[in-house]
Amino acid sequence: MKVIVFYLLLVVSVLADEEGMCDALPQLTDVDATEAFINSDDVAVIGFFEGEESYGYKEFVAAAREVKPILVGLCSNKDVWENYSVTSDTIAIFRKADDAQESLRLSDAKKVDSDGLVRFMKMNDVRYLTEYNQVTAVGLFQSRVKTHVLLFANRGSADYSKLQKRVEAVAPEFSGKFLFVLVNGAVKGNAKSLGYFGLTPRDLPRVGLYDSDLDKKWLMGKGDVTKDSVRLFCQSFLDGELQKTPQAGEPEGKTEL
Incomplete structure (x- = not known):
């Protein structure tokens, strides 16, 4: 599991739960171990708690069992806290896709329960390629990347997995500029999203781009969805060229005779 395997061998502390079972949450004891943990996946969650008696600790450990495969760790070292601007017991989510640190300070929470923490982690599980659903939609639209x-x-x-891998491979090149979202056309609940782009499941696969600040949308031309074609499509927006073309669902315009 990339760099984290080495550090887990060094710093994992086995925590006994109320039933005598084991919660193998890694204990992050220094800045290097914490950095390696954060960098080992698209999303990492760290519970910064002073100790096992801290408010929300037990609920956090319980929630960690329910959010696999999201990486979840624990840290009580105040020197590490300072490195991430943590001043009190806090649950922080670190994301690469938009270079974000989403933090929930427990002292600000009126109520803490494991179900609520599960929702907090899952809705902020924004990856280089995030599958759209009602939960992840919250994190996607709350991101600073619009x-x-x-x-x-x-x-x-037949090509579903290949398409995923191709787009996911391009996403890190545009970290902080775009969020890459997978919309499963086979889900009835996504019909509205497809319809917004003038699409039906029969038209897929297609790639689109939506800018919430401009409230405008575009479709990539029909044809094979390759890493190069997606890369060029994204770059055309950054270069301002895509904005000069008609939006998805708009007519191309009349040809002067």
Whole structure:
């Protein structure tokens, strides 16, 4: 599991729960171990708690069991806290896709329960390629990155996995500029999202781009969805060229005779 395997061998502390079972949450004891943990995946969650008696600690450990495969760790070292601007017991989510640190300070929470913490972690599970659903939609639209590149594809189609991998491979090149979103056209609940781009499941796969600040949308031309074609599509927006073309669903315009 990349760099984290080495550090887990060094710093994992086995915590006994009330039933005598084991919660193998890594104990992050220094800045290097914490950095390695954060960098080992698209999303990492760290509970910064002074100790096991801290408010919300037990609920956090319980929630950690429910959010796999999200990485979850614990840290009680105040020197590490300072490195991440943590001043009191806090749950922090670190994301690469938008270079974000989303923090929940427990002293500000009126109520803490494991179900609520599960929702907090899952809605902020924004990755280089995030599958759209009612939960992840919250984190996607709350992100500071307001331009989304959408891969519309039908789960179960022959090329579904290949398309995912191609788009996911391009996403790190545009970290902090776009959020890449997978919209499964086979889900009835996503029909509205497809319709917004003038698409139906029969039209897929397609790639679109939506900018919430401009409230405008565009579709990449029909054809194979390749890493190069997605890369060029994204760059055309950054260069300002895409904005000169008609939006998705708009007519191309009349040709002067």
